[in-house]
Amino acid sequence: MTGNPADAPGRRRAGVERWLRGEIAQAARSGVRRAIVLGALAAALAVPQAWLLAHAIAPVVLEKAPVSSALLWLLPVLPLLVLRFFLATASGRAALAAAGRVKARIRSALLRHLASLGPAATAGRGSGEAATVVLEGVDALDAYVSRFLAHLGVLVVLPPLVLVVVLPRDWISGLVLLVTAPVIPLFMILLGLGAEKLNRRQWLRLLRLSGRLLDGLQRLTTLRLLNAGDREAERLAEAAEDYRKSTMAVLRVAFLSALALEFFATVGIALVAVLIGFRLLDGTLGFEAGFFVLLLAPEFYAPLRQLGLDYHARMEALAAAERILDLQAEPSMPAGEERPVLGPALTIECEGVSFAWEPDRPAIRDFSLRLVPGEIVALVGPSGAGKSTLLSLLLGLLRPQSGRILVSGHDLATVDPAHWLGHVAVVPQRPHMFEGSVLDNIRLGDPDAGLDRVREAARLAAADGFIAALPRGYDTPLGEHGETLSGGQVQRLALARAFLKEQAGVLLLDEGTAGLDRGTEAAVADAIRRLAAGRTTLIVTHRLATVRIADRVVFLEEGRIVEQGPRAAVQADDGRFAGLLRDAGLAP
Incomplete structure (x- = not known):
C-alpha cells in the first residue's frame, strides 16, 4: 500500500x-x-x-x-x-x-x-x-x-x-x-x-x-x-x-x-x-x-x-x-577490482560492443575490432561517427551496454581503472593544462621523472625548442588552460606527457597532431611512429600526415565499421575513406 x-x-x-x-x-x-x-x-x-x-x-x-x-x-x-x-x-x-x-x-x-x-x-x-x-x-x-x-x-x-x-x-x-x-x-x-x-x-x-x-x-x-x-x-x-x-x-x-x-x-x-x-x-x-x-x-x-x-x-x-x-x-559506474599482470605488449579486442548516450541515439553499434602490439591503427570517420565514444570505452571511462572489451584476455569491466590507466598513454583532443610550470604539466603522469627524461619526451614531441625559448624554460609558469601558449604548443605538451609514460603498452591519441603546422606535424608523426614501436596504438584522426603512418585504417560511420584494411588498400578503393580525404582537401 x-x-x-x-x-x-x-x-x-x-x-x-x-x-x-x-x-x-x-x-x-x-x-x-x-x-x-x-x-x-x-x-x-x-x-x-x-x-x-x-x-x-x-x-x-x-x-x-x-x-x-x-x-x-x-x-x-x-x-x-x-x-x-x-x-x-x-x-x-x-x-x-x-x-x-x-x-x-x-x-x-x-x-x-x-x-x-x-x-x-x-x-x-x-x-x-x-x-x-x-x-x-x-x-x-x-x-x-x-x-x-x-x-x-x-x-x-x-x-x-x-x-x-x-x-x-x-x-x-x-x-x-x-x-x-x-x-x-x-x-x-x-x-x-x-x-x-x-x-x-x-x-x-x-x-x-x-x-x-x-x-x-x-x-x-x-x-x-x-x-x-x-x-x-x-x-x-x-x-x-x-x-x-x-x-x-x-x-x-x-x-x-x-x-x-x-x-x-x-x-x-x-x-x-x-x-x-x-x-x-x-x-x-x-x-x-x-x-x-x-x-x-x-x-x-x-x-x-x-x-x-x-x-x-x-x-x-x-x-x-x-x-x-x-x-x-546518481548511479555510478561499477569499478573493477582485478589487477592482472598485463605486461608491455597488450592486445585489445572489442567483441560486439554497443553504447548509446540515449536510447534513440546509439554511438557505437555492434563494434568488433582487434588491436595488436606493434600495429598503428587509424580510426577515421565523419564528425559524430562515435570515435570519441570508442576512445572513452577503451579508456574504461564508459562501459559497453552490450558486448565486451578484452585486454590481453581480461574483461576491461573487471579491471581496476587505476591499474588499467597505468598501462595507457593518452593524448585527448583538447588537452588541459593545469596551473603550474611547464615541467609540472609534462610530468603530470610521472611526477618522479627527472629533467633529462622530461627533455627527451619534449624533444620527441617537437616541444623542446619552443620550451627553451620561454622566459624561464621548463620552469615557466602556465596559467590554467595554458592561456599563454598556442593551441599547437599545448598539443605538443600533451604529446610530451604521453612520450614520458614509457611503461604504457597502449597508446591512444585523439587528433594527436591537431593544431600543428605541416612541418611540426610531420615531425610529431615520425615521433609517434617511433613511440608506437611494440605498443598497441590507436589514433583517432583524419589528418593525412598522421594517417600515412598507420598500418591499418578503420573507417567508422554511425557507430559501425564500414571500411577497414591496410591504409594504402583502403585509400585506393576510392570508397568513403578516400572521399573523406578528398572532401577535406587532404587527398594526395
Whole structure:
C-alpha cells in the first residue's frame, strides 16, 4: 500500500536528517558529544553563579550590610565566570572541529562519487551546479553541526535544571516558566514550515545562478567574440535578482521568527519579574529567593531562543543535504577490482560492443575490432561517427551496454581503472593544462621523472625548442588552460606527457597532431611512429600526415565499421575513406 503523497516531503526530510546524523556518527560523533557535554557543563554553572549572586546581594539590600560583606560570596563568582568561558570556548572548538571532519568526509565522498560517475552520467550536467553542491552545499552543513547539534546539550540540561531549583523556592514562577517554555519551539516550528520551502527554492536558484556564472566565466572568450557579453550579463543579472529575492524572502521569515521568539522570551521574563515584584511587596516571597529566580529566568529562556536561531541553520543544512543526496543518488559506474599482470605488449579486442548516450541515439553499434602490439591503427570517420565514444570505452571511462572489451584476455569491466590507466598513454583532443610550470604539466603522469627524461619526451614531441625559448624554460609558469601558449604548443605538451609514460603498452591519441603546422606535424608523426614501436596504438584522426603512418585504417560511420584494411588498400578503393580525404582537401 502506497503512502499519502502529502507525507512525501516529511519522509524525505526525515531521511535526509537520518543521513546527516549517520555521516556525523561516522566522522565526528565523539567530537559532537564532547561539544554537547562541555556546553551543558558551562550552562549548568549558571545555577551556582545565580545562587552566589543572590546570597551576596540580599544582605546588602535588606539588612543594609556593608558591600565588603558581599565579597565572600562574590569572590567565587569570578572563577565560575572564567570556568564557564573556558568550557564554552572548548565546546565551540570541539563543535567546529567536528563540523570540519563531517564536511571533509562528505566532500571527499562527493568528489569520489563524481569521479566514479564517468562521462555518461555527467554528460549534460552543468559544472557550476556540481561545484556549488560540493563547495557551498557542504559548507552549509557547518552551522548544523557546530551550532544546532552542539547547543542541544544546553537545551536538554539548563531549562530542566532551572525548573528543578526554581519550583521548590517559588512554584508560581516555576509554573510560568513551565507554561511559557513550549510556546517558543512551537512557534518556531510553525514558522519553520514555510521557511523550509523557501530554503529549498533558494538552493535551486543558487544552483542555477552558480551554473550560469561559471559557464559564463569559462566561455568568456566565446561571448566576447560573438559580442554576446551584454546579453549574457543581462541573463546573469536576472538570475542574480531572482536569487536576491529568494534570499530576502528567507531572511524575512528568519527575522520575523527571531523577533517573535525574542518577544515571547521577553514576555516570559517580564511576567516572572512582575509576579515576583508583587509578591515582594506583599511580603509573601523573600528577596533572596525572588532575586535568585529572576537571575535564572533569562538563563532558562536563553537555550530556547538560541534554538530558534539555530533552527534556520538546520533548515538550510537540510536543503543543502537534499541536493547532496540527489547528486550521490546518481548511479555510478561499477569499478573493477582485478589487477592482472598485463605486461608491455597488450592486445585489445572489442567483441560486439554497443553504447548509446540515449536510447534513440546509439554511438557505437555492434563494434568488433582487434588491436595488436606493434600495429598503428587509424580510426577515421565523419564528425559524430562515435570515435570519441570508442576512445572513452577503451579508456574504461564508459562501459559497453552490450558486448565486451578484452585486454590481453581480461574483461576491461573487471579491471581496476587505476591499474588499467597505468598501462595507457593518452593524448585527448583538447588537452588541459593545469596551473603550474611547464615541467609540472609534462610530468603530470610521472611526477618522479627527472629533467633529462622530461627533455627527451619534449624533444620527441617537437616541444623542446619552443620550451627553451620561454622566459624561464621548463620552469615557466602556465596559467590554467595554458592561456599563454598556442593551441599547437599545448598539443605538443600533451604529446610530451604521453612520450614520458614509457611503461604504457597502449597508446591512444585523439587528433594527436591537431593544431600543428605541416612541418611540426610531420615531425610529431615520425615521433609517434617511433613511440608506437611494440605498443598497441590507436589514433583517432583524419589528418593525412598522421594517417600515412598507420598500418591499418578503420573507417567508422554511425557507430559501425564500414571500411577497414591496410591504409594504402583502403585509400585506393576510392570508397568513403578516400572521399573523406578528398572532401577535406587532404587527398594526395
